[in-house]
Amino acid sequence: MLSFIIRRLGQSLLVLLVTGLIAFSMFRFIGDPIDNMLGQERTIEDVERLRTQLGLDQPFPVQYYRFLENAVQGNFGVSYRQGRPVSEILLERAPATLELAAVSGLFALGLGIALGVFTAIRRNGIASNFIMSASLIGVSLPTFLIGILLIYLFGVQLRWLPTFGRGDVVDFGWWSTGFLTESGLKSLILPAITLGLYQMTLIMRLVRSEMLEVLRQDYIRFARARGLKDRVVNFRHALKNTLIPVITVMGLQIGGIIAFAIVTETVFNWPGVGLLFINAIQFVDIPVMAAYLMLISVMFVGINLIVDILYVFVDPRLRVDSAGGH
Amino acid sequence: MLHRTSALVLTAVLATPAMAEEFQWAGRTDPQTMDPHAVSSAPVLGFLNNVYDGLVRMSKDMKVEPSLAESWEPIGDGEGWRFTLRQGVTFHDGAAFDADDVLFSYERASDESADVRSWFSPVTEVKVVDDFTIEFYTNAPNPLFPASIANWMIMDRGWTEANNAARPDKENGNFATLNVNGTGAFKLEDRQPGLTTTLVPNENWWDEAEHNITRATFTPIQNPATAVAALLSGDVDFVEPVPIQDAARLEASDGVNIIRGIETRTIMLGFAHEADTLKYGANAGDPNPFKDVRVREAVAKAINVDAILQTIWRGSAEAASQLVTPALSGYSAANAARPSYDPDAAKALLADAGYPDGFGFGLKCPNDRYPNDESVCQAITGMLAQVGISAELDAMPVSNYWPELRADNFDMYLLGWSPGGSLDHEHPLRFLASTPNEEKRLGSWNFGGYSNARLDELLPSILSEIDPAARQAMIDEVTALYQSEHAYVPLYTQPLVWGTRDNIELTQRPDNFFILRWVTVN
Helix, strand or coil, X not given: CHHHHHHHHHHHHHHHHHHHHHHHHHHHHHCCCHHHHCCCCCCHHHHHHHHHHHCCCCCHHHHHHHHHHHHHCCCCCECCCCCCEHHHHHHHHHHHHHHHHHHHHXXXXXXXXXXXXXXXXXXXXXXXXXXXXXXXXXXXXXHHHHHHHHHHHHHHHCCCCCCCCCCCEEEECCEEECCCCHHHHHHHHHHHHHHHHHHHHHHHHHHHHHHHHHHCCHHHHHHHHCCCCHHHHHHHXXXXXXXXXXXXXXXXXXXXXXXXXXXXXXXXXXXXXXXHHHHHHHHCCHHHHHHHHHHHHHHHHHHHHHHHHHHHHHCCHHHHCCCCCC | CCCEEEHHHHHHHHHCCCCCCEEEEEECCCCCCCCCCCCCCHHHHHHHCCCCCECEEECCCCCEEECCEEEEEEECCCCEEEEEECXXXXXXXXXXCCHHHHHHHHHHHCCCCCCCHHHHCCEEEEEEEECCXXXXXXXXXXXXXXXXXXXXXXXXXXXXXXXXXXXXXCCCXXXXXXXXXXXXXXXXXXXXXXXXEEEEECCCCCCCCCCCCCEEEEEECCCHHHHHHHHHHCCCCEEECCCHHHHHHHHHCCCEEEEEEEEEEEEEEEECCCCCECCCCCCCCCECHHHCHHHHHHHHHHCCHHHHHHHCCCCCCEECCCCCCCCCECCCHHHCCCCCCCHHHHHHHHHXXXXXXXXXXXXXXXXXXXXXXXXXXXXXXXXXXXXXCEEEEEEECHHHHHHHHHCCCCCEEEEEECCCCCCECHHHHHHHHCCCECCCCECCCCCCCCCCHHHHHHHHHHHHCCCHHHHHHHHXXXXXXXXXXXXXXXXXXXXXXXXXECCEECCECCCCCECHHHCEEC
C-alpha cells in the first residue's frame, strides 16, 4: 500500500517536471518580453542589457532549472509587467476564480442532477424532450459565445445584471469575497452560468442515463412491486445509486472548471487568475505564465493522485498487484 | 466596477448613496506602473498625466503650455533653457514644490534604470539658480527641448527618498510603482494593478479645475466586445478604443456618442535597403531588388491607399505622405503629395529595373500591434500581385515581430510610428531615417538600414536650429530626399475612435492621451 502511494507520488512529480519543461520550451515561441518592457526610445544596448539581467540569454533548460530552484523555495519570481512578486499577485487573484468555480460547480451539480432525474423519470414527456434538445445547444455553443449572448440579453437589453467585473467585494485578510454584497452576488450570476453550463449538461446527461439504467434493475422493480411510493423509489433507491459515478466525474471536473475559467474570465473581465494568465501571454510575462501553468498542473496531478488513492481504499483488488508481491 | 471595502466599513459604505459625478472608464491596457520615470509607454504616460504634472504640458490642440514652469527662455544663444517655476504648488501629501524637486526628478529620470532617460540625452548640466529658477544646459542649441519634456513628470524628493524609491525599479518594483505623490489634478485613491485604479480630485491643485468629477475609476477591459457591452449598458461612461467595426452600430444606438479623430501614428512599409539578397519567397537567395529605387517606387505606385482606407478603414483613416501627420510640428507642407496609384507605371518601373516578370519576396507583418494590421498587409499583398510581384505574407504577434525585425529577417515590413517625446518631425528622422549608429543613439528603429549622407549631415542642424523658418527649410529638404528615394512608403494615419455615454463631454487629444481634467459629466 505504502509503496503504491510512493510510486504514484513519484509518477506525479515526474508529470509535473515534464509539464514544466514543455511549458518552458514553449515560452520561446510566445515571443520576446523585452520589447514590451522597454519603450520606443530603447537602444539595442538596452535590449541586450535587460536580456542578460533577466537571464533570458540562457538556454531554456537553464532557465527552467533556475525557475525550479526558486519555486522549490516558494519564490515564483517577479512579474515582468507589474514588477511585483508573482505569488502575491496569484494570491490576490485566486479568490475571484475560486468563488466563481465554486458557484458554477454548485450550479452545475444542483441543476444537472435535478434536470437529469426529471428527464429520466419523464423520459417521453414534452418538457424532457425540450430539455434534452436545449442541452445539445448548450454543449455545442462555445463558451465565449454563450457569455456574449448572456451579456447582451441581461446586461445590455434588460439591464438586470452587470456586464463585467466582480462588483463590490469585502476583504477578510487576503481573501476578498463577492458573496456579501448585492452587486457582488449579481455579478456572479452570468459568469457562473457561462462557466457551469457545459458541466451542467454533462451531469444532466450522465444522471439521466445512469438513472435509466438503475430504473431497469430488479431491485427497483421489486421495490415497486412492494408498493412503495414513486417518490421513495425514485429518490431514495434509484438516485442514491446513480450518484457514485456523478461524484467521480464531478471531482475530476473541478480542475476543468478552474482551468477553463480563462475564457469566461476574459469575456466577463472577471478579475481572476485566468484573466491574469491571458494578460501575461500578451505581455510575454514569463514568471506569471510559468507559475500559473505549474499551479494548474499541480492541481490536476493532485486531484488525480487523490482519486487514485481513494480507489485503492474503495477497491481492494487494486492492492494485490503491487510490485513487491505479497 | 470593482470597489474594495474592508469588512468593518462595509455598512457605512452601503449606506452612502452613489454620487452623480462618479466617472467610470475602461481602456485596453492597464498602466503597468505608477512610476512616471520607469516606463516610457503611452498607456503609462497618458494615465499619469492625470496625477503628475510636468514643467510644461500639452494643450487640447497639442501646443506647449506652462504647467509647473510659469515661463521659460533660452540661455544666451542657445546654450540651454531657463525655467521659472510656479510658486505655492504643493504635492498631494502637502510638501511644497521647488527647484530641488525638479533637480531630483531630473536625476531620477536620467538614471540608467529610467526608461525615459533618452529625453535628457542632449542635457549636459542642470543648475538650480534659486528656489524657483532652474537651468538646463544642452550640448547644442535645442529649440525642441521644452516640448520634448512635456511628459517628464515631477516627483517630490522628500517623499520619494523616504520611501526608498529614489531610483525607478522596473524589474522588481518599489514604493513608487504602486503609489503616487504628484502635483496633478487628481490623487490616487486606490490602485490594484490589472484590476481597477481609482482617482479623486486634488482640492489643492494649483490650476482651476474644469471638470466636475468627484471620483473616477479606471478598469482595463481587454476584450473589445465586453468593453462595448459595458458602454451600451451604461456600466462605464467612456471606452477607448472602440473597434472600428462597432463604431457605426454604436453611433446609431441611444445614449452613446462616438468621437473620432486622427492619431499621431503613421503606418508605413519599410524595405531591406542593405541586404544583398532576398530572404523569403520564390526568389530567396537572389539579389535584393529593393536596393533599386525604381522597385521601391513601383511598390509605392502599386498600392491603392484609397481603396485600403475605404474598405478596411471605412473612411475613418487618412492617407499619409510622410513620416508625420499634419497635426505635428515639422510637418512638411511642401511635400504633402503622395505617389499616385498607377499600376501601369509600376509595371513599367519594374520592367525598367530589370524585373518585367516581377519577383517573389517576403512581407513581414504584425497581427496584433496596430488595428487592422494583418488585413492591410493582405490587401497590400493582393495589390502587389497585380503588378507582378508576389509577396509571401508572414503575419505574427508583436512579441515575435520585433525580434524578427531586429534580426533582419524581412524583405519588406509594416511599421507604425508615433513621435512620442518631441511630437515633431525630427523624431522619426532620428529613429527611422538616420543611418543606424548605436553610439550616437540614431536610427535604432531603422531596421532596413536606409542611409542618406545629406540627411545624416542635416539632422544635427535640424535638431539645433532655433529659427523656425530655417529649420523648416531643412526639414523640407530632408523630406523631399526620403520621399524621392522611397525610403519608406507612408500609407495612412490611424483613426482614434472613442465611445462615451451621451451625458459626457470630453476632449480627444491627437496623442491618444485621455485627460481626465477635461471631462464634464452632465
